[in-house]
Amino acid sequence: MRLSHATLLATVGLASAAPKPAHQARLWATHYNGNVYTLALDGENLSLTDTMKTCGKMPSWLTFDSKARVLYCSDEDGTADPSTHGTLTAYDAAPDGKLHEIATTKTIGGGVNSVIYENDDGGKYLAIAHYEGSAVSTFDLPLKANAPAKQAFHFHMDHPGAVAQQDSPHPHEVFLDPTGSFLVSPDLGADLLRIYSISASDGQLNECPAVNVTFGSGPRHGVFWTDGTGNTTQSTQSGAITHQRQAASVGKTMMYLVNEIGGTMMTFDVAYDRSGCLDLQKTQTIVPYTGGKMPQGATPAEIRMVGDTFYVSIRSDQGFKPSDSMVTLDRSPKNGTVSLRNKTDAYGKVPRTFAINKAGDLVAIGNQASANVVIVRRNRLTGDLGEKVAMLQVGETGTVGSAEGLSSVVWEE
Template structure:
């Protein structure tokens, strides 16, 4: 599953500065009202083209497989109590963006994020982070009706964390490393980065030692950065090759992490150890906000990256009253440290998620409490976020601090 330098750059969303914004584009969004919406962007006009009552009681996250044109939706309903559950639903996508349900299955409760990964033969799987369910689970793809999970990792804590929100383990995301050999899951409740190596044979996840994050940080979302240089190595344990995994270890790799409770951003150097796991060393902690201090009640939510530019959405800072903020950060090519570049308008309240299109010239912001999808311009030369291009109300607004309103938005790319 080795990725070429060109493939890595494409994965990171880099695009030619000479390309022009698409005339028409498709997006999908979820709302905690139990609907998945299809949106169409034509120039500067964003419109609702379809909606579907689906994905359980609390549609929370969308993951799109562009190769198979299948969309996956995670339902956040349920808890760690086995008498409750969430769901995972797969949809085929028509040329007009309409969705047709292929299969659905019950899951551990609280599914808030998912990621698709592969084994060495290109067979696909999906991993889900279960916030209230205190678990990470995986499923074989293509998804079958009422399919059982492939694996389930359930977590427990002996002691509560720094704040009531850390009453139990709360995995908030799963994201793939640049080689496709590892999955990382930030656990907001346990202040851990949980790490799994992926078996090239059968796609099974193998637990690696978790990495401690500063007590009370509440890690939420993260991204990998890589310089794209390759070196072939094998995983080994006591001199023996394990899982028959051979992957491309990049010359320079880092993880950038945003912490919801501590209001910080951290960077880690990543080493591909011959033990078959990842070795992380923290190199920086900063507050990703103007003046180096997060406003009271404000929290970082989502982080995205294009090249050496990072973007973080800030919920409830009211930086552009009555709207919240997006912040842009620069990465130093010298040591990988990040510094705040500027702050821009999110054009709504509680920007829970956002997505940057493949061309790198448009950003779709999902404002949860406002229940709006906002399209803003991104300058591909400077990386700065600019003016609002389009806006659409998607479902009813939600109350700040509750699981109401818009929950996710992605591009059909």
Template sequence: MRLTHAPLLCLLTVASASLQQTPPRASARLWATHYNGNVYSLAFNGHDLSLTDTAKTCGSMPSWLTFDPETRTVYCSDEDGTADPSTHGSLWAYHAGKNGKLHQIAKTNTVGGGVNSVIYEDGKGGKYLAIAHYEGSAISTFALPLRDDEPAVQGFHFNMTHKGAVAQQDAPHPHEVFLDPTGSFVVSPDLGADLLRVYSIDSGSGKLQQCPPVNITFGSGPRHGVFWTDGINNDTHFTGSQDGRPEDWRQVAAVGKTMMYLANEIGGTVDVFEVAYARSGCLSFQKTQTMVPYTNSTMPKGATPAEIRMVGNVLYVSIRTDQGFAPNDSIVTLDRSPRSGAMMLRNKTSSYGKVPRTFTINRAGDLVAIGNQATSTVAIVRRDRETGNLGEEIAMLQVGEPGTVGTAEGLSSVIWEE
């Protein structure tokens, strides 16, 4: 099997980049989605952020963008639709021009409620896209490159046999799909079912194989997560039949010490897990800490964690509707203990807008793009690569009309072109 190390290499690249400070990029491009049905191309010149193109595309509720730099393809998920098969969402593929404009390549229908996606590979270089469907209570996969009206390769549909802690947990709600550091497992936090759904990637077919789900504390509402690894390969690798296991069983290169950090929207907490590559061919998770990522370990009433990112031993969590820097919300910075992996609060800084639904750190590690949903603004914030501290706002741009707090209105995602 050929392992896919892109997520690990990206993590290590960003971590090593933090050892030295460089000026902001001379020029960079970003894309953003808005629940008004538009996808926007943005340009950042180191000082100013400007709008370069607007496209009415990606269905009625564009919610998430994923960029494949090798093929310069942008994939957009449309959040329209529900689990009812009479409704549906859609998946769109675009070629990213050098001028930042997106040119449609293909479109196909999906299960409703697509809110997040990730590209993964099989053992032969084939590429696939996994999508988390929030309202659709499902996870689906598509072979890449996408073709018009192409059906999903797989669809996993979920049901609940018990009620959740709050009305928001009325059904399973997968909120994200992301890869482990080896690129051999897909993990999905299910906000509705209080589960972490885990899938191994079949190296031959690219299909996902279900592993036992991980129970998250009742009422937590897991939303987004991120892996950490020390990057040390312990050479644990098996292929073929081992001790009576199926021929396609494998344990993919454990990369040394591995941990996962999980932001829980409803519980207002972050969980820490030690992760092991089990001989069963799946991942095992042992929780080591739960903390409230906020001042005095108390989350303000109505405030919720949203996005979580990590560079080296520094984590960042966006906090929606905390009004920590009124009228703006906050980004919380956490320090990870190099010895135990435990988290400690460092500080909180402004998100420079309301409802920071998403934010992303550029590959150089010196800039953060914050997508504030309710104010519908993209803020570019400086990040110190030596300390990890977030600094001043460099640029701000209104992208589409503002949305109402607590509704599916406003800016929905923003990504760097890299």
């Protein structure tokens, strides 16, 4: 039922007048100083409850398996030089949030992002994007001590890109399509979307044709959107391997991408090709910022989505001096394009990462350079980001533009 404008205003007014709920939650954060931190949120009090020296020299990203209660930490240390390496560490998360290391192994250098995926029998795997390592790797789960990678894809470029930052391939993220049958990795250095189909039987990644992104864009992070109207299961053939695409929960599908170097956001129509790969067709490019122009030196970083509302963190725009910004965008129900709604305070410098809780009423922003975790309220009815609930300094501050400071934050959910 569509609410009238007056009814909506009244509803929002009642919601804002209602007592604020007391939230009790836990988060984990990584810092480039070599620590993983446990945080507790109790109402409007955010506190540090544990500090653990772990996850290599440069802890950079956390992925939580809530069913198994295992937290995985990737280390950004190392390069594409095989004499260097990073680490992957697994922790058992106790009911009180305290972490207990259960396994660690060496990885290709430069791990900056990871995602858990499954085969049709429930077998689990972890994929990692290696920025400085110019690679994507995978591991069998649960992780075993000193386990070798399941697969490793190493990338090379014949010519440098548009800017010095594009001197070599730099995968910056790995994320799944709505069916869980494909993995996409935006390569910031090569201006590519690297796509893999996932074998339903054993979780092997099979390379699909990469998708070119506009030269000099520097693709960083992306998300998929689907209307959930699909009702079929399709079988597709890719070489000698047949994959079952579980499309029962997927109908109209689109992908949204933020580009760090070009300062843009792109919209793609997604089709499941009978060849067994994804077909992506770009339909829109915008600058996700007020006035349609990104400030000098400012870059989009993280993108998240709830329903038809998108959120993008903007680093170094100083939109709320001395703090940077979060922007909220709306998706058109007609054609899937996005438009800017507003800009709000990130309450810190260089919001590298942020996470929305499952209830959808709180957002944890991890500001890298100011090294603070900020909890802001989110209106579940309108999608607007609101007041600051709590804020905590976590580790030492870092220099803007350097690999220092806070690197990631995740809810214990």
